[in-house]
Structure formats: structure tokens, C-alpha cells
Amino acid sequence: MEVTERAVAIADRVEAFVRDVVFPYERDPRARGHHGPADELVMEMRDKARAAGVLTPHIMPDGSHLTQRETAIVLIRSGLSPLGPLACNTMAPDEGNMYLLGHEGSAEQKARFLKPLVEGRARSAFLMTEPATEGGAGSDPSMMKTTCRQDGNHWVVNGRKRFITGYQGAAIGIVMAKSDDGACMFLIDLPDPAIRIDAVPDTIDSSMPGGHATLTIRDLRIPADQMLGQSGEGFKYAQIRLSPARLSHCMRWLGSCIRAQEIAIDYACKREAFGKTLIDHEGVGFMLAENKILIQQCALMIDWCAxxxxxxxxxxxxxxxxxxxxxxxxxxxxDNCVQVMGGTGVTGDTIVEQVFREVRAFRIYDGPTEVHKWSLAKKIKRDWVKGQQA
Structure with missing residues (x-):
């Protein structure tokens, strides 16, 4: 993966911090909540990251961002622990929200909403997904059911949201709703009495604070100057946010899988069974070899997309x-790492079990695998039609 000297230097500092400071926190009881690590723990780690000069490392002091290719190596290193992105402030949904606000927010909006996120002193939530079982849009913003209407110098929002990551405990929200012009986005302070938490379900993943809340929004009044851009432009902004956000997930979880591979290799090289170490059994050694190949393939795909x-x-x-x-x-x-480690791989003795759970959930984040395959199939058909017409 080709990177610049500045990216390598930043990534090296991030990796050293994650290995030396963050790894020990993986045993902290505050890191093991059903709805993600406790905010107290997150802020404690961020204080140490700030002191080490690795807080929000992908955003420069002047507000500029690393390129996506530079960001890749930094986020991969931060992901060596599931807690690393939280400590370094490179975790979803904040990382994606910072990206969007940095590109599309006004000067006033950046000062009020972006600055505390970059400083790591606040968490945020992105209120887009709706309850599909109630006729809502799910994660398809083009089918948005949540409405917004202008009332003087305010907009009034009503609707339902589901799987809103990090909402509980967040200080800043980005709300997506539909006006007569189309999709809109608004910046809000949280909590707000007009937004009720209906449930925070237990889920298979547990890496992001605040869980994944179900919300009811009733007559939420938002000043007009807190709209991001113009009425009807929300779908464009959603695409701006979600394109790199999907890629950032790939970066972070690749880091975690690299770590899981390290743990599995260490286990396989020390554990003996049937007269030799596990890695000397083809069934085990081949899984670790396959992992090495897949890790390289993932790195190349991420670099190409970036x-x-x-x-x-x-x-x-x-x-x-x-x-x-x-x-x-x-x-x-x-999965291979869990299998190599046998019974130990499904316990909390290492992070391998958690990485398995987190990556399973990742296959649904920002639209499940099948949605992306469907999108690609439509593109294949469009290209075929153009070819026939040429």
C-alpha cells in the first residue's frame, strides 16, 4: 500500500499508542457493556491519546484531512484494538460525521458542531435509518418517511428512526428528513426532549458506545440555519458521507483482523496437539496461510478504492x-482465527471472539452485502444496455 511519509509517521505513532496504552484497556470491565464501552472509559482513553498527540490523527491542525489513501494506513493501525478507534477518535459514526461536516458545513456550523467532535470532547449520531418493519425506509434514504416542514424560521421534524448508532450519550446529531423538495439534513444539539428513546436493543456487536437506538421524533423544532446546505440536497450529502464511511469500516476492521491473526498465530505456534505444534498441522497452517493472503487482498482493495x-x-x-x-x-x-484457537477462540480470553462478532455485524453496516451486490448488478445491466445501443 503506497503511502506518504507523513501518513507513515502518524500511523507509527498511532500503532505504538494502541499497542502500549489501549491494549491493556481491553480487560477493563468498562469496555464490555452490551451497548458499547462506557463514555467514562472513552474519555479517559482520549485524554491519553490527546497527550500522546494521536487524537483525531486523520485531521490536521488546520482542519484539512489526510487523503483517503493516507487515512487508510492510519485507521488500519488504530483498529488493531476494537478500542483503538474510540481512543484515537477515528470511530464511526463520529469519523463519518466529521468528514461530512468538514466538507459541507458552514463556518458557523463547523465552529458549533464540528469543533467539539474533532477535539474528541463529544460524540455524535447520524439519524437516517428508519424501521423497515413499519413501512419505513430502512437504510435507503430515497424512501425516507420522516418529514420536515418549514414553520417560520424553524423546521419541524416528525418520524421514527432505528439502529441509530451512538445516540444514547451523544451531544450532536445529524437528522435526515424529507421536505416537499426532497431529502434534507439538519444539525442538532442532543439530547432533545422532542426525541424519545424507545429501545436500545442488545446486538451482536459491542464496540460503539451508545448502542443502536430506536427513536420517535415528535415536533422537533430546528432553527433554519442548522440545515446542512439547502432543502432537497440531503440525498447528495448522504452519498458524500456514506461512500468514505463504508471504506473507513473496512480500514478499521482490517486492523482488528490483523490483530486477531497475530493472536491466532501465537496460539498455533505454542499449542501442541498430537505430537507437534498446531501450526505444523496442515489444517491449521493452511487457515493461517489463507488469512495472510486475504489480509493482503483487503489492503489492496482498500487502497484502490481510496x-x-x-x-x-x-x-x-x-x-x-x-x-x-x-x-x-x-x-x-x-472465522479462521476462531477455528484455529478452538474453545479458546470463543471465549473472552482474547479479543478474537469480539472481532468475530464485530465483523459479522459489519456485513450489515451502511447497507448489507446484498444491497451492494444489487447496486453492482444494476450497473452491469446499464453498461450492457449502453453497449447494445452503441
């Missing part, structure tokens, strides 16, 4: 290809 984004393209097709190929490969890597 390069497309850096070229100025939104990279919707490319991000879908990366999301599918990388998420499926990471699932195989994590």
Missing part, C-alpha cells in the same frame, strides 16, 4: 465493491 475517492469521484460503485469483498474476506479471516 485512490478512486482521492481522484474526486464519489466512488459509489468502487465503495460497493470494496464493502462486499473486504467484509466477506474479513469474516473468513475472523
Amino acid at each position: 485512490g478512486v475517492l482521492d481522484s474526486g469521484s464519489l466512488g459509489t460503485v468502487e465503495s460497493s465493491m470494496a464493502k462486499v469483498s473486504v467484509s466477506e474476506a474479513l469474516m473468513k479471516i475472523a
